[in-house]
Amino acid sequence: xxxxxxxxxxxxxxxxxxxxxxxxxxxxxxxxxxxxxxxxxxxxxxxxxxxxxxxxxxxxxxxxxxxxxxxxxxxxxxxxxxxxxxxxxxxxxxxxxxxxxxxxxxxxxxxxxxxxxxxxxxxxxxxxxxxxxxxxxxxxxxxxxxxxxxxxxxxxxxxxxxxxxxxxxxxxxxxxxxxxxxxxxxxxxxxxxxxxxxxxxxxxxxxxxxxxxxxxxxxxxxxxxxxxxxxxxxxxxxxxxxxxxxxxxxxxxxxxxxxxxxxxxxxxxxxxxxxxxxxxxxxxxxxxxxxxxxxxxxxxxxxxxxxxxxxx
Ligand code: 3HC
Numbered sequence: 524x525x526x527x528x529x530x531x532x533x534x535x536x537x538x539x540x541x542x543x544x545x546x547x548x549x550x551x552x553x554x555x556x557x558x559x560x561x562x563x564x565x566x567x568x569x570x571x572x573x574x575x576x577x578x579x580x581x582x583x584x585x586x587x588x589x590x591x592x593x594x595x596x597x598x599x600x601x602x603x604x605x606x607x608x609x610x611x612x613x614x615x616x617x618x619x620x621x622x623x624x625x626x627x628x629x630x631x632x633x634x635x636x637x638x639x640x641x642x643x644x645x646x647x648x649x650x651x652x653x654x655x656x657x658x659x660x661x662x663x664x665x666x667x668x669x670x671x672x673x674x675x676x677x678x679x680x681x682x683x684x685x686x687x688x689x690x691x692x693x694x695x696x697x698x699x700x701x702x703x704x705x706x707x708x709x710x711x712x713x714x715x716x717x718x719x720x721x722x723x724x725x726x727x728x729x730x731x732x733x734x735x736x737x738x739x740x741x742x743x744x745x746x747x748x749x750x751x752x753x754x755x756x757x758x759x760x761x762x763x764x765x766x767x768x769x770x771x772x773x774x775x776x777x778x779x780x781x782x783x784x785x786x787x788x789x790x791x792x793x794x795x796x797x798x799x800x801x802x803x804x805x806x807x808x809x810x811x812x813x814x815x816x817x818x819x820x821x822x823x824x825x826x827x828x829x830x831x832x833x834x835x
Pocket of ligand 1: 627
């Protein structure tokens with residue numbers, strides 16, 4: 524009888540997707556539940572900073588675009604919660620973990636959105652970083668996660684384009700608009716590159732996640748690719764990135780960049796960022812206010828089920 528672990532590892536090695544009913548190491552299941560549920564939480568909490576500007580968008584077109592984007596993020600969260608549920612964790616358990624502060628969500632969403640230009644900086648930088656990190660996840664060894672990511676990545680590209688276009692429009696506007704765009708980039712740049720997680724030598728999960736082909740690139744590799752891309756794109760905006768050490772290094776064939784403030788990162792991850800409390804309060808209130816919808820849907824489902832049983 525073949526050892527199930529060997530079958531599992533052969534499948535990962537042969538690039539055969541691991542499916543919910545397949546045998547998998549407990550740790551593989553645990554780390555997927557951890558990553559996918561936190562990814563889902565990030566999508567849902569990530570709706571809050573941008574929702575703050577829907578009623579204040581400068582034109583109907585911008586408002587419609589922002590509503591579509593925020594709505595997409597909700598859908599991304601639902602795909603990812605469904606992918607996580609295939610690993611035997613319930614939606615309620617995951618939401619309890621979020622609301623109790625036990626589960627993480629991306630640090631980036633704990634920063635305030637102070638001006639309209641932040642909508643551009645979030646689309647260009649935050650969604651840009653998300654795409655950099657999520658495209659490789661389309662090739663994740665766990666089937667449901669990889670398939671959810673394929674659909675999500677298609678929508679993320681629209682998110683990044685609309686953000687860059689907001690900044691491009693502002694950069695071609697009045698001096699005040701240019702200043703607003705530059706201020707937003709200054710505030711969102713460093714938190715965006717922190718999104719990729721700690722340096723590889725400080726990442727407890729990366730080595731195993733890469734061995735199991737959950738992660739295809741390390742945190743630092745993806746961060747560097749993102750920095751190299753933005754350092755070129757910012758030239759089109761005729762604006763700057765807030766890092767005087769950002770400089771092309773011929774030998775490395777990459778941009779060198781300044782020191783990341785890891786103290787700030789861990790401070791935000793551990794719940795002490797500018798908006799952590801506000802974000803969690805908003806999510807717990809929304810969950811509480813939505814209880815009647817869940818109860819009504821469950822009662823309706825129960826009624827349909829008993830009607831179907833009577834008819835059978
Ligand atoms: N924010 C909060 N916590 C973070 C973090 C961040 N930016 N980066 C790392 N961490 C946490 C990890 O969750 C882990 O804590 P845990 O053990 O309690 O889960 C710890 O720091 C160590 O980090 P590792 O790098 O060892 O952990 P991972 O191997 O899980 O790598 C990750 C972190 C790169 C974020 C990885 O989990 C990942 O790729 N997740 C999927 C993508 C994702 O969640 N993106 C978040 C943004 S979603 C988004 O942007 C929506 C878009 O529409 C705007």
